[in-house]
Amino acid sequence: MADPLITIATPQLSAAINPLGAELTHLRDADGRELMTNADPAFWTGHAPLLFPIVGRLNGDVLHIDGTDYPMQQHGFARRSLFTLVEHSEAQAVFLLEDSAASRAIYPFPFTLRVTYTITDATLDVAVVIENRGGDVLPASFGFHPAFAWPLPYGLPRADHRIVFAEDEPEPLRELIGGGIAEQRRPSPLEGRTLALDDALFDRDALIWDQPKSRSVRYGAPTGPQLRVDFPLMPMLGIWTKPGAAFVCIEPWHGIADPQGFTGDIRDKPGIVEIAPGATLACGLQVTLEG
Numbered sequence: 197m198a199d200p201l202i203t204i205a206t207p208q209l210s211a212a213i214n215p216l217g218a219e220l221t222h223l224r225d226a227d228g229r230e231l232m233t234n235a236d237p238a239f240w241t242g243h244a245p246l247l248f249p250i251v252g253r254l255n256g257d258v259l260h261i262d263g264t265d266y267p268m269q270q271h272g273f274a275r276r277s278l279f280t281l282v283e284h285s286e287a288q289a290v291f292l293l294e295d296s297a298a299s300r301a302i303y304p305f306p307f308t309l310r311v312t313y314t315i316t317d318a319t320l321d322v323a324v325v326i327e328n329r330g331g332d333v334l335p336a337s338f339g340f341h342p343a344f345a346w347p348l349p350y351g352l353p354r355a356d357h358r359i360v361f362a363e364d365e366p367e368p369l370r371e372l373i374g375g376g377i378a379e380q381r382r383p384s385p386l387e388g389r390t391l392a393l394d395d396a397l398f399d400r401d402a403l404i405w406d407q408p409k410s411r412s413v414r415y416g417a418p419t420g421p422q423l424r425v426d427f428p429l430m431p432m433l434g435i436w437t438k439p440g441a442a443f444v445c446i447e448p449w450h451g452i453a454d455p456q457g458f459t460g461d462i463r464d465k466p467g468i469v470e471i472a473p474g475a476t477l478a479c480g481l482q483v484t485l486e487g
Contacts, residue, residue, distance in 0.1 A: 200214060200215065200216075201213060201214055201221055201222070202214075202215065202281060202284060202289045204284075204285075204286065204287050204288060204289050204313060204314075204315050205286065205287065205315060206287055206315045206316065206317055206318070207226060208225070208226050208317050208318040208485065209223070209224070209225065209226070209315050209317075209318050209319070209320060209485060210222070210223075210224045210228075210315070211223050211224075211313060211315060211320055213289055213291070213313055214243075215278055215279050215280075215281055215291065216276075216277075216278055216279075217245055217246060217274060217275040217276065217277065217279070218246055218274075218279040218291035218293070218311045219242075219243055219244055219245055219246065219275065220232070220243060220244035220313070220320075220322070220342060221243045221244070222243075223320060223483065225349075225421070225485055229349040229350075230345060230349060231344060231345055231348065231349070231423065231485070232244070232342070232343060232344060232345060232443075233343035233344070233345060233441075233442065233443035234345070234442050234443070235343075236441065236442060239438045239440065239441035239442075239443075240343070240438055240441065240443070242275075242341065242343060243342075243343060244340070244341055244342035244343060245271060245274075245275035245341045246274050246275055246309075246311065246324070246338075246339075246340065246341070247271040247272055247274070247275065247337070247338060247339035247340070247341055247449070247451075248272045248273075248274035248309055248326070248336065248337070248338050248339075249272050249273075249274070249303055249305075249307075249335075249336040249337060249338075250268060250271065250272045250337050250451060251271065251272075251337045251338070251339035251449045251450070251451035251452055251453065251467065252270065252271065252375070252377075252451070252452055252453025252454070253270040253271075253375035253376065253453050253454065254268055254270075254453075254454050255376060255454045255456075255457065255458055255459060257269060257270070259302070259303070259462055260459065260460065260461050260462060261303075261304065261335075261461065261462050262461065264304075266301075266302045266303065266304075267302055268302060268303070270375070271339070271341070272303075272337075273299060273302065273303070274293060274309060277293055277299070279291035279292060279293045279309075279311065280292045280293070287314060287315045287316070288312065288313065288314045288315075289312075289313045290310065290311070290312045290313075291310070291311045291312075291313075292308060292309070292310050292311075293308070293309040293311075294307070294308050294309075295307050295308075295329070305328070305330055305332070305334050305335075305336075306328070306329040306330035307326060307327060307328060307329055307330075307334060307336070308325075308326070308327045308329060309324070309325075309326055309327075310324070310325045310326075310327070311323070311324050312324075318484055318485045318486070319482055319483065319484040319485075320482065320483045320484075321480070321481075321482045322340065322480065322481045322482070322483075323478070323479075323480050324338060324478070324479040324480065325476050325477070325478050325479075326338060326471060326476060326477045326479070327471075327475075327476045328471040328472065328473055328474060328475055328476070329474075330473060331473050332473065333463075333470045333471065333472060333473070334470070334471040334472075334473075335462045335463045335465075335468045335469070335470055335471075336451075336468065336469055336471060336477065337449070337450055337451020337452075337465075337467050337468055337469065338449075338450045338451060338469075338477070338479045339430075339434075339447060339448070339449035339450065339451060340427070340430070340447055340448050340449070340479075340481045341445055341447050342425075342445060342446060342447070342481070342483070343437075343443035343444070343445045344415060344423060344443060344444055344445070344446065345442060345443060346393065346437065346441070346442055346443050346444040347417070347442075348415075348416050348417070348420070348421065348422075348423070350416075350417070350420040350421055351420075352416075352417035352419065352420050353417075354393075355393075355394075356417040356418065357393045357415070357416060357417050357444075358390050358391055358392045358393055358415075358416075358417075358418075359390070359391040359393065359413050359414070359415050359435065359444075359446065360389055360390050360391075360413060360414045360415075361386065361389040361390075361391070361408070361410040361412075361413050362389075362410040362411065362412040362413065363389070363408075363409035363410040364388075364389060364409065365384060365386055365389065365405060365408055365409060365410060366384055366386075367384065367405075367407065368381035368382060368383050368384055369381060369382050369383075369384060369385075369403055369404055369405060369406075370382075370404040370405075370406050370452070371400070371404075372400070372401040372402055372404065372453065373400075373456060374456070375453060376453055376454050376455060376456035376457070376458070377404075377452060377453050377454065377455045377456065377466075378455075378456055379455070379456070382400070385397055385403065391403075391435070393444060395437070395439035395440060396439070398436060398437050398438070398439055399439065401436070402434045402435065402436035402445075402447075403434065403435045403436070404432070404433075404434050404452070405432065405433045405434075406432050406452060407431070407432075408431075408432070408433050410433070411426065411427055411428045411430070412424060412425065412426045412427070412428075413425050413433075413446060414486075415444070415446060416487075420487060421485060421486065421487040422485075422486050422487055423483055423484070423485060423486070424482075424483070424484040424486055425446050425448075425481070425482070425483055426481070426482040426483075426484070427448030427480065427481055427482075428480065429450075429478055429479050429480045430448035430449060430450055430479060430480070430481070431449075431450060432448070432449040432450070432451070432452060432467070433446075433447065433448055433449065434447040434449060435447065448481055449467070450467070450469060450477070450479055451467035451468065451469070452466055452467035454466075
């Protein structure tokens with residue numbers, strides 16, 4: 197049976213993408229060392245799902261649109277949808293998801309979701325364009341959810357790994373309780389610009405910056421190769437793992453989970469972007485192996 201994964205590469209970096217969800221499944225350095233999660237089923241089997249048309253969980257897993265309720269699982273349906281490979285070259289692959297009868301049954305809007313993976317030298321660029329193909333305003337959110345190996349495969353201890361923000365981030369974080377955004381906030385765990393990774397940070401679920409100043413972070417141990425994650429088009433950031441797992445997710449978002457108790461229309465949901473008819477929303481993520 198042919199490998200379903202679509203591969204792209206340069207001499208410095210290679211990636212493999214699953215058409216199911218257009219999900220980045222492997223990211224490897226020049227020596228074939230894996231930079232992504234091991235997807236241990238004891239913790240989480242995801243790799244880097246694409247979150248659309250919502251980010252996070254809805255109260256009751258129900259989407260309210262113009263007086264009608266629709267079932268919607270956490271993070272939306274794109275991650276469980278089969279994308280079409282429309283272009284493929286040595287260092288680039290383009291995937292497309294369009295609305296269908298199945299999608300319109302739970303999200304009644306015409307759209308296209310175009311995802312372009314490109315490797316240039318040691319940088320993987322993921323460019324996403326959401327197009328509103330209908331005559332009404334398209335309410336949507338989008339998020340990235342890549343799970344990077346913790347520790348990275350360079351022989352340094354898990355406890356040495358940290359995430360360093362590009363800017364000072366003194367503001368308190370949003371709090372997730374029962375999958376919803378709580379009214380109260382939690383103090384920032386940063387020391388200066390550095391988040392020293394520790395399982396205890398995630399006992400209360402993800403760390404969420406809803407208005408970060410940074411649009412770039414560096415992940416890894418203080419010595420040895422690191423990953424720089426750039427997200428200039430994404431206004432929010434989540435960081436998450438399950439305690440004990442061999443991954444940490446660095447998640448730029450254009451959207452957020454429902455506030456606790458929210459039962460309003462999707463158009464009033466915090467983090468929703470309203471895309472005009474014929475217009476597009478661009479989202480992007482770049483991952484660079486440095487050192």
